[in-house]
Amino acid sequence: MFQAVLAVWAVALALTQGIVWYTTHAFSFALLLVFLLLGGCLWGVLLLVFLLLGGCLWGVLFRYFQRQSALLEQAVQQIQSCLDGNPDARLDCDREGEFYRLFHSVNALAAVLSAHADNEQREKRFLKNTIADISHQLKTPLAALNIYNGLLQDEAVSPSEVKEFADLSEQELDRIETLVQNLLKITRLDAGSVVLEKKNENVAEMVQDIARQYHYRAEQEQKKLVLSGSEAVTLWCDRDWMQEAVDNLVKNALDHTKSGDTIQVEWNALPSMVQIKVRDNGSGIHPEDLYHIFKRFYRSRFSQDTQGIGLGLPLAKAVVEAHHGTIEVDSELGKGTTFTLNFPIPTKL
Secondary structure (H helix, E strand, O other): OHHHHHHHHHHHHHHOOHHHHHHHHHHHHHHHHHHHHHOOOHHHHHHHHHHHHHHHHHHHHHHHHHHHHHHHHHHHHHHHHHHOOOOOOOOOOOOOOHHHHHHHHHHHHHHHHHHHHHHHHHHHHHHHHHHHHHHHHHHHHHHHHHHHHHHHOOOOOOHHHHHHHHHHHHHHHHHHHHHHHHHHHHHHHHHOOOOOOOEEEEHHHHHHHHHHHHHHHHHHOOOEEEEEEOOOOEEEEOHHHHHHHHHHHHHHHHHOOOOOOEEEEEEEEOOOEEEEEEEEOOOOOOOOOOOOOOOOOOOOOOOOOOOOOOOHHHHHHHHHHHOOOEEEEEEEOOOEEEEEEEEEOHHHO
16 A cells, blocks of 8 residues: 555656646655655555645646746747737647637737738828829929029010910929829729729720820821721720720820821620730830839930929729720830730639
């Protein structure tokens, strides 16, 4: 019986660690001494076994709560690290248990907050860059208007010069108006505040409306505007916004072609998409510019266009993407450019 008791106590010592181990160790020898004094009576054995089991349970519980406390301490440190700005701080949640379920939820919350913070930073940078771009774009027409106004105030200016300066001032005002309108349109698309009123629209009719708007300009500049495509092709879109996109591409083609050149707009229905192309045989786009032409306010150092504000192509791209379409450009310097718009047919998705 004495050997069995010693064996039980050895197991108890193996289950306890740290402070509990040493405390139970010292206490056990005192109990052994009591047992010897009792002369091995049955009540002494039962008392000793009861105390040994209680000591084991105490040690196990102490160790369990010690691990839980350490786990919570690590969690607090990670949360504090996250609050201090560390975006990669996360809690260990790879195991089973209530705490780990809680840690998983905390990690999910941290990921959402981090994503919101990233979006906010991007929006701040975008707003800062946009304001800087707008300020830069407004400087030129405002400076020109200031000069024309000063010249018009000169009493020595002849009536013909007054008319010339008035015409130039009107051009600059039109440029400012175009800048503001395009910025508002792009901003609305970016903010998601535009509700596209989509219907099945006849592509031929939309393109013909655009061609009528530029017919006089093309005639004055001795350029050909050619349309080609089936009268039966339809596109699921918002008519006004889609015309805005194609209109900007046609205007861009007119801006970068010379007398005698041709601008062609063609459309056709493929098995899985509707395709619209705006092609010209003008100056083309320099290879260095191909990857930047859809950036806002981008002005090529190779372009001869001095009136453009660099918003037409970004606006066209935003409208196309709002319709779940894609826009591609293919250009060869000195030979011309082709913009291709692809729109998936909803029933084919």
